[in-house]
Each structure stands twice: as C-alpha cells, then as structure tokens.
Amino acid sequence: MSVSIIPLSEADRASVRQLLLRSWGRDWTDEVMERYFAWRYGGRSNGETLVACDKGRSVGILDSFIRPYWIAGRWEPVRETCDWFCLPEYQALGVGLHLMRRMMSKPEPILLLGGSNDTLDLVPRLKWARLPNAERYLLPVSTRAAVSRLGRRLGRYGDALARIIPDVRLLRRIRRPRPPSANAEVRTRTLGVPVEEAARIVAHDFAPALDTSSLDWLASAPDVLGEFVLLGFFSEGSLVGVSVSRLQTLSFGGEAQIVHMHAARLELIDWIAGETVQHLLDRGAGAIACETSCPVSGRALRALGFLRRRPVPVHWWHANKPPPSGVLNLTSLRADDALAFA
Amino acid sequence: MLGRDNKRRIIFGTIVELLTARSSRSTLAGGVDESTQLIEVGLIDSTHLLDIILEVEQRCAVEFDPTRVDFDGALTIGSLVSAFTPAAEAISAAIAPR
Numbered sequence: 001m002s003v004s005i006i007p008l009s010e011a012d013r014a015s016v017r018q019l020l021l022r023s024w025g026r027d028w029t030d031e032v033m034e035r036y037f038a039w040r041y042g043g044r045s046n047g048e049t050l051v052a053c054d055k056g057r058s059v060g061i062l063d064s065f066i067r068p069y070w071i072a073g074r075w076e077p078v079r080e081t082c083d084w085f086c087l088p089e090y091q092a093l094g095v096g097l098h099l100m101r102r103m104m105s106k107p108e109p110i111l112l113l114g115g116s117n118d119t120l121d122l123v124p125r126l127k128w129a130r131l132p133n134a135e136r137y138l139l140p141v142s143t144r145a146a147v148s149r150l151g152r153r154l155g156r157y158g159d160a161l162a163r164i165i166p167d168v169r170l171l172r173r174i175r176r177p178r179p180p181s182a183n184a185e186v187r188t189r190t191l192g193v194p195v196e197e198a199a200r201i202v203a204h205d206f207a208p209a210l211d212t213s214s215l216d217w218l219a220s221a222p223d224v225l226g227e228f229v230l231l232g233f234f235s236e237g238s239l240v241g242v243s244v245s246r247l248q249t250l251s252f253g254g255e256a257q258i259v260h261m262h263a264a265r266l267e268l269i270d271w272i273a274g275e276t277v278q279h280l281l282d283r284g285a286g287a288i289a290c291e292t293s294c295p296v297s298g299r300a301l302r303a304l305g306f307l308r309r310r311p312v313p314v315h316w317w318h319a320n321k322p323p324p325s326g327v328l329n330l331t332s333l334r335a336d337d338a339l340a341f342a
Numbered sequence: 343m344l345g346r347d348n349k350r351r352i353i354f355g356t357i358v359e360l361l362t363a364r365s366s367r368s369t370l371a372g373g374v375d376e377s378t379q380l381i382e383v384g385l386i387d388s389t390h391l392l393d394i395i396l397e398v399e400q401r402c403a404v405e406f407d408p409t410r411v412d413f414d415g416a417l418t419i420g421s422l423v424s425a426f427t428p429a430a431e432a433i434s435a436a437i438a439p440r
Binding site for chain 2: 002003004005052054090091092093094095097098101122125
C-alpha cells in the first residue's frame with residue numbers, strides 16, 4: 001500500500017484532526033478541536049488543502065490560502081501555504097516535500113513567511129527566492145505580560161514567573177501622531193459590515209488586498225484565537241486605512257497582536273499605528289506584538305516605543321514570475337498559522 | 343537518450359555513492375544491492391534520507407515520488423530507486439486532473 005495525495009474533501013476528517021492536533025501540540029477537547037477545525041478548514045472559501053494518506057490514515061498535510069494581492073498596481077492571486085506537517089517516518093521519505101511540490105505546480109506564486117527550521121532548510125533547495133525579512137516588534141505594557149513574553153522560551157516556567165511578579169502597568173497612553181485632517185475619525189467595524197472600499201486602497205508595491213469575506217472569517221474565529229478587532233480610518237469622509245488586531249486573554253492578562261495595517265498613503269501609517277495601539281491599550285493589552293515587512297510601519301512602531309525582535313524570513317516561489325520588489329507590506333494577515341496560539 | 347535500465351543503474355550508483363560518503367557502517371563496505379533494506383544502512387527515520395533524495399534529484403534530473411513507494415513492505419534501496427521518475431514526468435503527474 002502506498003501513500004496517496006488527496007484533497008481535504010476526500011480525507012477522513014477525524015484522522016486529519018488527529019494529525020493537526022499532533023502538529024499544533026494542543027491538548028484540546030474534541031469539542032474545542034471540532035469547533036476550531038470547522039472554522040479553520042470549513043469556514044473559508046479561498047483555500048486548498050492536500051492530505052497525504054496511508055490506508056486512510058492522514059500522515060501529512062499542507063494547507064494553502066489563495067488571496068488577491070496588489071502587485072505593482074495590479075490584483076493577482078497569491079497562494080499562502082500553512083499547516084505543513086508530516087509524520088516523521090513519512091517526512092524522511094519525502095512525503096512533505098511531495099505535498100509542497102504539488103502546491104508548487106499550481107499556477108499561483110507562493111508566499112511563505114517564517115516556517116520551522118526544516119522548512120527554512122528545504123525551501124532554498126527547492127529554488128525559492130528570498131524576499132526582505134518581516135520585522136517583529138513588541139511593546140511591553142505591563143510587567144507580567146513582558147516577563148511572560150520574554151520568558152516564553154522557558155515554557156511553563158516563564159508563565160509561572162509572570163504570575164508571581166507584581167503586575168505594574170508601564171504604559172497607559174502614548175503620544176498619538178496628528179490625524180491627517182480635522183474631521184479624521186476611527187470607527188470599529190463589526191462582523192458583516194461590507195468593506196468593499198478597503199479592497200481598493202493600497203500604498204505599497206506588494207500587499208494583500210482586503211476583502212469582506214476574509215475579514216468576516218477572522219471576525220468569526222472561535223474563542224481559542226481571541227477576538228479580532230477591525231478599525232476603519234476615515235478622513236474627509238473616505239476610508240483611508242484599516243487595521244486588524246487580535247486580543248487574547250491569557251493567564252497573566254491581555255495580549256494583543258496587530259495583525260495588519262493598511263493605508264491609502266504611506267504618510268497615514270503613523271496615525272493608523274498610533275490609534276490602533278491606543279485602542280489596544282484602552283482594551284487592556286499587557287503587551288502588543290506586530291510583524292511587518294513595511295519599513296514605514298516599522299519606523300512608526302519604533303517611534304511608539306516598540307522593541308525590535310528577531311526578524312522572520314520571507315520566501316517566494318514561482319517558476320517564471322520574478323519576486324516582487326519595492327515596498328512590501330507583509331504582515332500576519334496571511335495563512336492562519338501566522339496567528340499562533342498563545 | 344538513456345534507457346530505463348541505464349537510468350536506474352545511474353540512480354542506484356548515485357544513492358550508493360552518497361550513502362558511502364555519509365555512512366561509516368560496515369554494511370556498505372560489504373556491499374549493497376537493490377535488495378538492501380534502508381534500515382540496514384541506517385536510513386530510516388533519518389533526515390539524511392531526504393538530503394540524499396534531493397541530491398539524487400539534482401544530479402540525475404529526476405524527481406522523487408513517494409506515492410510510488412510501498413510502505414507496507416520492507417523499504418529497500420530498490421524501492422527507493424523505483425520511486426524516482428524523470429522530472430518532467432513527475433510534474434505532469436502532479437498537475438494532471440484527478
């Protein structure tokens with residue numbers, strides 16, 4: 001009996017869930033996993049998942065999202081791969097590699113941010129091109145959150161340390177950059193409100209295009225991922241920017257992640273970053289993290305007090321299309337394993 | 343153009359060469375053939391196996407297709423050799439409609 005590669009729709013769902021639980025290292029109950037799986041794999045329309053099976057048992061998986069991107073002023077579909085996992089005994093025999101090659105034979109270019117050590121070792125050998133790194137930033141707001149974040153490498157000891165130290169708030173308000181006009185305002189978007197106009201705004205040479213369905217998908221995420229907050233930025237009555245953030249309540253308090261910032265003009269990013277950070281502070285975030293390849297966003301975050309952390313490598317695959325150039329806006333708004341569980 | 347047998351011999355030779363370079367096991371000194379099990383040469387559950395697969399692909403212009411490997415039987419060097427296909431053929435199989 002040999003391994004076969006099939007689409008998720010033809011795979012045994014229980015077996016796939018078991019494989020994913022192993023890959024994610026979660027000890028979720030069946031109910032939590034089923035709810036998460038239903039949202040993650042069933043609640044979106046822009047994905048394609050390949051499963052490697054051996055006698056009906058799932059032994060490898062590779063998921064992908066296909067999202068429109070702005071590339072030098074034009075919309076083009078780009079595939080973002082994620083959840084690339086294979087049982088070790090099959091990995092050695094190239095099953096994971098074969099899954100990726102199947103994806104690489106599809107027409108869309110593939111974008112990969114980060115990845116495990118094995119992934120980062122493999123993709124250059126498959127002739128993927130390297131793009132500029134995405135930078136990671138962290139704003140420690142409370143002592144507990146800061147210790148927990150910085151001590152995450154210590155595993156549960158970092159958490160234990162965070163619980164016993166006094167929780168001192170280091171920052172309540174930031175000095176917010178000036179809005180672009182007297183009538184500029186920030187509105188919170190709720191689930192289901194169309195954001196068609198957001199799809200047309202772009203200031204970068206390469207950036208994901210926002211659409212209502214993907215924002216609704218995030219907004220309807222199960223509790224284990226926290227709450228997604230979407231802010232719309234208006235000036236002179238028009239939408240000129242969007243930020244997507246995630247708020248989670250952890251054992252030591254709240255933690256936030258700025259998933260994505262999107263602007264009609266680069267000079268608006270300071271304002272968008274400042275308002276987003278203040279909103280997250282007001283909502284009780286004890287630490288705010290952000291990942292971005294945009295140098296303008298990076299400068300804005302550093303000006304607000306964010307610390308730069310180890311960058312994330314970015315890779316691009318297409319047999320013929322050259323990698324994008326110019327100002328890239330690559331963030332955590334991509335295939336969902338960028339939105340790691342805390 | 344190389345015949346199938348020739349190609350097979352080249353792939354086998356390349357695998358043995360790479361194995362020899364990476365292994366200090368006495369099995370190799372005693373010789374290996376297509377019936378030698380991968381476990382005998384210390385290649386099962388090893389990241390080296392993936393390295394060898396990639397190296398053979400590059401040197402021999404072939405692509406490894408694990409769907410051609412029978413995971414039920416003992417994995418031999420011969421079964422590994424059989425799973426290599428000409429690169430163009432592997433790409434066609436991958437994109438063919440299911």
